[in-house]
Amino acid sequence: MFFYLKPRLMEVSTETRMQQMTGRRLVVFPLPLQGHINPMLQLANILHSRGFNITVIHTQYNSLNPSKYPHFTFRPISDGLLETPPSTERGRDLLTLLNVNCVAPFRDCLAQLLSSVSEEPIACLITDAIWHFTQAVADGLKLPRLVLHSGNISFLAFAVHPFLRETGFLPKQDSQTEEPVEALPPLKIKDFPTMDIANPEDDLYMLIDGMVKANKGSSGFIWNSFKELEQPALATLRRRSIVPLFPIGPFHKYFPASSSSLLAQDPxxxxxxxxxxxxxxxxxxxxxxxxxxxxxxxxxxxxxxxxxxxxxxxxxxxxxxxxxxxxxxxxxxxxxxxxxxxxxxxxxxxxxxxxxxxxxxxxxxxxxxxxxxxxxxxxxxxxxxxxxxxxxxxxxxxxxxxxxxxxxxxxxxxxxxxxxxxxxxxxxxxxxxxxxxxxxxxxLCLREGGSSYQSLESLVNYIFSF
The missing domain is CATH 3.40.50.2000 (Glycogen Phosphorylase B;)
Incomplete structure (x- = not known):
């Protein structure tokens, strides 16, 4: 499924890492939905605590409040939604439109950051998995891109869509919905998103297909999960992937509860x-x-x-x-x-x-x-x-x-x-x-020596290998 050779993960001593870390910047690009903003900003906080400077590129839609994160730099970009709003309230329409409208504004913003003499060198870009257009932008600017999957390692369920199409499981038939998917136990056919497979222009089809294809070319995956929770799925993905995988969650447990909620909370x-x-x-x-x-x-x-x-x-x-x-x-x-x-x-x-x-x-x-x-x-x-x-x-x-x-x-x-x-x-x-x-x-996974603790150490070392 993944056949792209990326830099070899190297061990970096703590002293060397601290020397390298001075002036190192990461650019993050969250998807502007509540369930995606939270984990991206949590990840940014985790990496900031390891000494990295953080620049957040964000859309006007569900625009972020920089005053809540004074330790980050924020760069807003146009998303074109005022000119071309989604035709329906379906989330897939919004995500499809954003992946089209944001290409040029995002590329221009990132290119400006890379060329600015007043900014620290950018080590890599970290984007939400659904921002599939960002892989081509990163490749064009010769910048490594890491992918944050804000869901669980059920990403496998999306990657297996070609198999389900080829074997006739999709589109779903009423008689098939309870059938197990042998390649991904314990999932059943009804556990997969509904889409019009007969129509290659179906927006969800194109969104998932674009995400899977683009993410194959990334430099690595970051997961808000931990090894002990999803061991079989993680093992399966590691067998199929050459790029490194970093399950470093649960993100929200690294720091005391903080809110990036888009809605007012009732005390x-x-x-x-x-x-x-x-x-x-x-x-x-x-x-x-x-x-x-x-x-x-x-x-x-x-x-x-x-x-x-x-x-x-x-x-x-x-x-x-x-x-x-x-x-x-x-x-x-x-x-x-x-x-x-x-x-x-x-x-x-x-x-x-x-x-x-x-x-x-x-x-x-x-x-x-x-x-x-x-x-x-x-x-x-x-x-x-x-x-x-x-x-x-x-x-x-x-x-x-x-x-x-x-x-x-x-x-x-x-x-x-x-x-x-x-x-x-x-x-x-x-x-x-x-x-x-x-x-x-x-x-236990977050404590010294735990699986997520070690995976975070590996992620930090990996960023220094770029």
Whole structure:
């Protein structure tokens, strides 16, 4: 799958490294979505703590606030969205358009940084994996590019798309959705993104194909994961790849919790949790992009109510298209859960998951949320909505066995059953024991001699080899 020979990883002494580090700059380019901004800025902080200077190139869309990161230099570029906004609200349309509109502005900005005599020499470029156009730009400017995969090592699920097309598994057929993919156990056909394979102009097809092809030419992959969590997938990828792989996560555990949230966090989340019993609350949040129709939303609501468990529910404005916020919650729902349920527009998630009252997490299975839940020992209910969320949910339910996946839609009876299984039944207690073992491994991997500690050392050394 990957056949590009890159510089050999070399050991560099601490003294030599410190001498080389003086004046070394890294340029990072985050994708402007919440679940991608967070890990990129966390990675930038990690590398800054190792002595590197950081320049952040960012789009006008979801523009970053430089005042939150005074130790970084920020360079905004035009993304053309004011002139040519996406035709729909689908994320794939936005990402496709950004990969077209940002080519020239990004290339010009990077070329200016490279030629500036007032800037330190640039060691390499680090971009989100979805910025596939940046590989050609980096090659043209003779600058090494490292790729940050903000998801788990389920990138394999995207790289295997050619195989699935050739073998007829894609496009999906109703009769095939439950079939396992022998090349990538335990995944099933339904765990892969839906796309129109018959149409090579399909935007998701082109986005994934462009990402896979471009990333083959990179100088290495950085993962927000750790060896002990994804050992088989990591081993498979290493057999297929010549470029180095650096699983150095979990990123958010390197420093005290800090927020790069694009939404205002409601502090009442924590004060309300303070009034609840230990491990009693189910925390419900589906990230910054997921949407549900009104029927699904009401089934979720009454499943929560009927479970009789205390809950903290993040209902983000825009979660139900066409509604401002809680308008669909009619017919006495709020009265039925008064004192037992707390609803906010956005919550400080890391603090919520770390709170003693939180006993379960109903999630969309985004990788950041999945990893944060593992790191706090909180078992999950998984309702994946798109892309690699399905893969994360499959691993949580079938491999690590720390979650319950709602695979057959959202019916209030199934929601109630899943909550009670997780929160009060023996099966949930067994999940809690297993996830506490993963939490311990996550803690150990970052300590001196741990797998992520060693991988970060290798990454820093590798950057000096360019």
């Amino acid at each position: 009442s989340s924590i004060s309300w949790l303070d009034t609840q019993s230990p491990k009693s609350v189910i925390y419900v949040s589906f990230g910054s992009l997921a949407t549900f129709d009104e029927t699904e939303f009401l089934e979720m609501a009454w499943g929560l109510a009927n479970s009789m468990q205390p809950f903290l529910w993040v209902v983000r404005p825009g979660l139900i298209p066409g509604s401002e916020w809680l308008e669909p919650l009619r017919n006495g729902f709020l009265e039925a859960v008064s004192g037992r349920g707390h609803i906010v527009k956005w919550a400080p998630q890391q603090e919520v998951l770390a709170h003693p009252a939180t006993g379960g997490f109903w999630t969309h299975s985004g990788w950041n949320s999945t990893l944060e839940s593992i790191c706090e020992g909180v078992p999950m209910i998984c309702s994946p909505r798109s892309n690699n969320q399905m893969v994360s949910a499959r691993y949580a339910s079938d491999v690590w066995r720390v979650g319950v996946q709602l695979e057959n839609g959202l019916e209030r009876v199934d929601v109630e059953r899943a909550i009670r299984k997780l929160m009060v039944e023996s099966e949930g207690e067994e999940m809690r024991e297993r996830i506490m073992c993963l939490k311990e491994k996550a803690d």
